[in-house]
Amino acid sequence: MDTKQKFVTCFAPGHITGFFTIHENDYPSLKGTTGCGLVLNRGVTVKVCSSPDITETEIFLNGSKKQAPVTSHLVASLSCEPVRIESHADIPVGCGFGASGAGAMATSYCLNDLFSLGLTQNELVEAAHVAEVVGGGGLGDVEAQAHGGIVIRKRPAPVTKGGLLDRIVSPSFSVHCVALGKLSTKKTLSDSSVTGKINIAGKTAMKNLLLNPTIEEFMLQSRSFSFELGLLSKGTKDIIEAVENVGGFASQAMLGDAVFAIAGPECTDTVLREVMSEFGTVFSSTVAGTD
Amino acid sequence: MDTKQKFVTCFAPGHITGFFTIHENDYPSLKGTTGCGLVLNRGVTVKVCSSPDITETEIFLNGSKKQAPVTSHLVASLSCEPVRIESHADIPVGCGFGASGAGAMATSYCLNDLFSLGLTQNELVEAAHVAEVVGGGGLGDVEAQAHGGIVIRKRPAPVTKGGLLDRIVSPSFSVHCVALGKLSTKKTLSDSSVTGKINIAGKTAMKNLLLNPTIEEFMLQSRSFSFELGLLSKGTKDIIEAVENVGGFASQAMLGDAVFAIAGPECTDTVLREVMSEFGTVFSSTVAGTD
Numbered sequence: 368m369d370t371k372q373k374f375v376t377c378f379a380p381g382h383i384t385g386f387f388t389i390h391e392n393d394y395p396s397l398k399g400t401t402g403c404g405l406v407l408n409r410g411v412t413v414k415v416c417s418s419p420d421i422t423e424t425e426i427f428l429n430g431s432k433k434q435a436p437v438t439s440h441l442v443a444s445l446s447c448e449p450v451r452i453e454s455h456a457d458i459p460v461g462c463g464f465g466a467s468g469a470g471a472m473a474t475s476y477c478l479n480d481l482f483s484l485g486l487t488q489n490e491l492v493e494a495a496h497v498a499e500v501v502g503g504g505g506l507g508d509v510e511a512q513a514h515g516g517i518v519i520r521k522r523p524a525p526v527t528k529g530g531l532l533d534r535i536v537s538p539s540f541s542v543h544c545v546a547l548g549k550l551s552t553k554k555t556l557s558d559s560s561v562t563g564k565i566n567i568a569g570k571t572a573m574k575n576l577l578l579n580p581t582i583e584e585f586m587l588q589s590r591s592f593s594f595e596l597g598l599l600s601k602g603t604k605d606i607i608e609a610v611e612n613v614g615g616f617a618s619q620a621m622l623g624d625a626v627f628a629i630a631g632p633e634c635t636d637t638v639l640r641e642v643m644s645e646f647g648t649v650f651s652s653t654v655a656g657t658d
Numbered sequence: 659m660d661t662k663q664k665f666v667t668c669f670a671p672g673h674i675t676g677f678f679t680i681h682e683n684d685y686p687s688l689k690g691t692t693g694c695g696l697v698l699n700r701g702v703t704v705k706v707c708s709s710p711d712i713t714e715t716e717i718f719l720n721g722s723k724k725q726a727p728v729t730s731h732l733v734a735s736l737s738c739e740p741v742r743i744e745s746h747a748d749i750p751v752g753c754g755f756g757a758s759g760a761g762a763m764a765t766s767y768c769l770n771d772l773f774s775l776g777l778t779q780n781e782l783v784e785a786a787h788v789a790e791v792v793g794g795g796g797l798g799d800v801e802a803q804a805h806g807g808i809v810i811r812k813r814p815a816p817v818t819k820g821g822l823l824d825r826i827v828s829p830s831f832s833v834h835c836v837a838l839g840k841l842s843t844k845k846t847l848s849d850s851s852v853t854g855k856i857n858i859a860g861k862t863a864m865k866n867l868l869l870n871p872t873i874e875e876f877m878l879q880s881r882s883f884s885f886e887l888g889l890l891s892k893g894t895k896d897i898i899e900a901v902e903n904v905g906g907f908a909s910q911a912m913l914g915d916a917v918f919a920i921a922g923p924e925c926t927d928t929v930l931r932e933v934m935s936e937f938g939t940v941f942s943s944t945v946a947g948t949d
Binding site: 476479480485487488489491516519526527531532533535536577579580 | 771776777778779780782807822824825826827868870871872
């Protein structure tokens, strides 16, 4: 047994953004999004190993070696030596479920523990946020993931840099998802015709949500936002329609070719799962409530 | 059955402050504390009932009718009609476990739901904070209770008014407590010789904690703070000494004639409980971790 090998394991939750607005800034720590989303009880588990035998940082996701620009940047910013990182996601990757943010946050917690960095939660979240922005993973997931619940991101960037988070108050409930395919966050956000639409539709959605901060309003505003953007595939539109036909609420997970849905007063979780399963594999997760 | 009677039940967690600094302000929403404390998984459950038969607001705590200035203020600020409030605390009341803050927060959540007020979490926390300040219950518990974990209150007041919270990163652990008696927060904080000591010792404790943000450092800084203040009774001193003799960490719950303690590397939770039980009834709670 190699007694010099050390490892730490951490879990971080996934996050579905319903709608958002981009706030550009030359400094990665100040760049971010406002918007609203759901933090899941499913996510990414990361194991970080250090050992004298590890001479180069290697990153594995669900068993396969990856380039992983977000995690690479995080290791470069927090780690004092090369590490081996093994991530296991029990949410779809690249489909709008905040997997890269969850991976970045769990990795920052692991590195903090493994190398006794003595950082607080806010410092770890800021490091993960910067890695996300630089690596092109996302622009607001980690702040929400660190907060939990149905998170309203009122001011962009981490709280250490002026960010402000709030929550919609709700009992716990389940969210059901079907992922049809990937959508590159980096590529989508570099298309100025899309970002222009995002910022107009995102502001309207936020304004309407704050007038009536409920989970149902969040779902309706997310739906309007996703239709305004026009990134919906034929498949996702079909699922949304099918969910609404049985009385549920559905929208597109941002940014992915995927749908998330919740039950309504006249529609149970079982019915919702049954309807959605006709279009693909349904994965479900609870959302932590706040009362 | 009276179909016009409606009720809502909510739970809010207790909170132990280890050390703090008072930030005075003429506006209750801006008055508050910085400091650090532990959010418990035990706390206060509140049931709020409304009915045409209720003509005057009545507040009951553990079965007895109370004046309850904090809750009364909250009802006056949020409720549109008289209500009957039944609170049950599974933490000691008036002994430094944040019972009034938990009661205020749970009540604000209940009122939001019962009367469909449409408030967000930040708005409910701010209302509870103001009720705490005006009613003399406390000055920083509710912000911590809404956040969870081992909360560092870096800037005073609710986040909506510029407050900034952070967390010490730690796996979950248990805290063990013995309450010997009450200490009036209102009375203690109106003694300028005590508040002067609080503000000097609180600043030192915070500075030292931020240099080494760990749970052990929090316990040591809390201990120094409580001895500087000189509010410790003979009984609480004896318990702290007994805990330290077996390798645990202990300090005074602020503000109460009570001790809280955690295990150390050479002292198990079982040993700690055994030692403490010689001085009074021990109640234990887990503290939500953040990894």
